[in-house]
Amino acid sequence: MVKNETVQDQNAENVLAAPEAAVEAILFAAGHPVPYEKLSDVIGISVRDIKNLLSHMQPQYEKRGLQLLLYPETCQLSTKEEYAPYIRESLGIRKGGNLSGSSMEVLAIIAYNQPTTRAFIDSIRGADSSYAMSSLLDKELITSAGRLDAPGRPMLYVTTDKFLRVFGLSSLAELPQNQAADFLREQSGEQQSMEVDSAKAQPESRE
Numbered sequence: 001m002v003k004n005e006t007v008q009d010q011n012a013e014n015v016l017a018a019p020e021a022a023v024e025a026i027l028f029a030a031g032h033p034v035p036y037e038k039l040s041d042v043i044g045i046s047v048r049d050i051k052n053l054l055s056h057m058q059p060q061y062e063k064r065g066l067q068l069l070l071y072p073e074t075c076q077l078s079t080k081e082e083y084a085p086y087i088r089e090s091l092g093i094r095k096g097g098n099l100s101g102s103s104m105e106v107l108a109i110i111a112y113n114q115p116t117t118r119a120f121i122d123s124i125r126g127a128d129s130s131y132a133m134s135s136l137l138d139k140e141l142i143t144s145a146g147r148l149d150a151p152g153r154p155m156l157y158v159t160t161d162k163f164l165r166v167f168g169l170s171s172l173a174e175l176p177q178n179q180a181a182d183f184l185r186e187q188s189g190e191q192q193s194m195e196v197d198s199a200k201a202q203p204e205s206r207e
Helices: 002-017 019-030 036-043 047-061 081-091 101-113 118-125 130-138 161-166 180-200
Strands: 066-070 074-079 142-147 155-159
Touching (some): 036 047, 074 161, 101 155, 118 130, 130 142
Antiparallel strands (some): 066 074, 142 155
16 A cells, blocks of 8 residues: 555656646547646646646647647647548548538628627528527537527527637637638538537537
């Protein structure tokens, strides 16, 4: 028992001495966005220090097949989009899952006007958007974000961190200010296919 405790203490000291390696190991094993607060709790340093550490680590992946994505509340280690064909080939993943034109239109409207309501989206498109929105919710590209303080209290919708990952963005500030739908369609390509197919294979857990 004493020997095991000694080994655990030594492992903890190693983590503190090399927090970058520990953070990398956690992100690699997770395979999904991890909150900064979670890393802070596990590593034992402040959220501010975690963010500074990640900012220091990010350039190290410029010439590698992985990329370190930093979002407002979370971070993720993922493969780069240009290697998607090789990954699909090696894992036997079938290409597919691209969004329909109507879903892309709805997604663009939400991305550039969030938080927004379905009524607003319908008025912009001049058509019912319920099916497209249901598809986007299933793919976890959008999510509900409370209700508008107006008669009927309609639901508000916003894009998700997954939306940023799928379209290769670090934040919404990187969205171009014109040709919204064209940009999203161009950026969807390989990475969208992999992300969307992955979402289809996972069980839903929304209220």
